[in-house]
Amino acid sequence: MENDIKLSVIMPVHNVERYLPGIIEELKRQENDAMEVVCIDDGSADGSPAVLDAIDDPHFVVIHQANAGVAAARNHGLDVARGEYLCFIDPDDHISDGYITALTNAAEAGEADLMVTDWAKCKPDGIEEKRVSGVTGGKPLTAERVLEILLHSDVILGSLWAKTYSAKLFEGNRFPAQKTSSDFIPSVTAMSRAKQVKYIPNIEYMYTADRSDSLQNSQKAQDIADSVHVHVQFEELLEQRYPSLLAAAQLDLLLARVQACIHICKSVNIPTSQKKGLYHKYAHGMMHDFGLVWGSNLPVKEKILFTITASGYYPTTLIFGLKTKLAALRQK
Incomplete structure (x- = not known):
């Protein structure tokens, strides 16, 4: 399996014990031999390390590190990921059925170095759907068009999720050691480098929005x-x-x-x-x-x-x- 990994899912973990079982099960339901899930425990003080250590599945890689922040955890994930493509997931979010399978299939086809998907903002008062097809005008996507959409709408964001990247887009593109917005510049830098972009329909990343101030x-x-x-x-x-x-x-x-x-x-x-x-x-x-x-x-x-x-x-x-x-x- 080691030489056949097409997609590495990188998931930083810090004090999210209540959410972990759900996302782990969602990932297990979609696993295949062309994927791996790299879980980086960033010095959690709750039961998260135990939940991760209890995973008995060859597709999961569990790494524990002293608390250094989400940027350091993601950088650690970049260092150990074996996939030709990278997908970032936060443990308190969700993915639709077939999400990983569709991305893995697209990665195996090798038609693009950046893939974008639909997503939904899950709030206590309802779900807000974000459809990429609604802003493309039916035209093929390019890196420039993706960034233009990012600047003019909230359908494609500068966050890591709802996208899959060729690992080459993160060469020399590390996450800075800051607490706020550490994913933004690496994400948009990777997007700006993409030579071919593909929209993957019929799957969805579900972002859990914290409405508290x-x-x-x-x-x-x-x-x-x-x-x-x-x-x-x-x-x-x-x-x-x-x-x-x-x-x-x-x-x-x-x-x-x-x-x-x-x-x-x-x-x-x-x-x-x-x-x-x-x-x-x-x-x-x-x-x-x-x-x-x-x-x-x-x-x-x-x-x-x-x-x-x-x-x-x-x-x-x-x-x-x-x-x-x-x-x-x-x-x-």
Whole structure:
């Protein structure tokens, strides 16, 4: 089996004991001799290591490492994966029946070095389907078109999942040691390198969306800096490889700065005395982009959010404070 691996599934694991049995069973139902599942336990403190060690299946490779973060776990997965293609799965997500089989078959055909699939956002109040076929216009995909869709919609994202990559796209393309958005630049870099892209229909990756604001409200200044910096790097990447997408990338960076300002206002981990100065760092010069934003095809909600943010720290803090209070009143 060792020399016949076409697809390596890389799954970082950290304190997800409650989710592991489900995704392991889903993967087992789809296993074949052309695939392997590489599970990297990143120093879990719950029962995750025991769940992984109990797997009695030759298609699974279990590795334990001291806690070093999800980026280090994925890099470890890259180092040991034997497949010609790589698929990344998070243990709290799900895959449809036939997902791995369809990807393995496509990998064996060797027709593309990047494959994209449909996906669904699974929320407590329902499921939101994202269909690639709805944004392609029936035309073949290219790397440039994939990145264009990424910039203009939420059907293809900069995340790793709902895609399968030739392992060659990750040569010299490592995950940076940061807590926030560590997958974004490696993912879009891999996409930008693809020479042939294929859409695999009739299968679906199911992303479990956490609707709580706990993560956003606990971001530190470095987390926010990292989340903006990846969009700076993305703009630089597109300027070099696909300059026709540069204007869209500049708007994307502007929206990342808007989100940074909002997270600063909401975060409980940034001292109040530092918030105003940090806010101005990302909001500086936004008013000069007023025409760019309102002349774009962005949803009106995004345009209003930009306008609020560009108006300054105190108006933004006031508006989001009132929004939080109203939400609390509705729950009573």
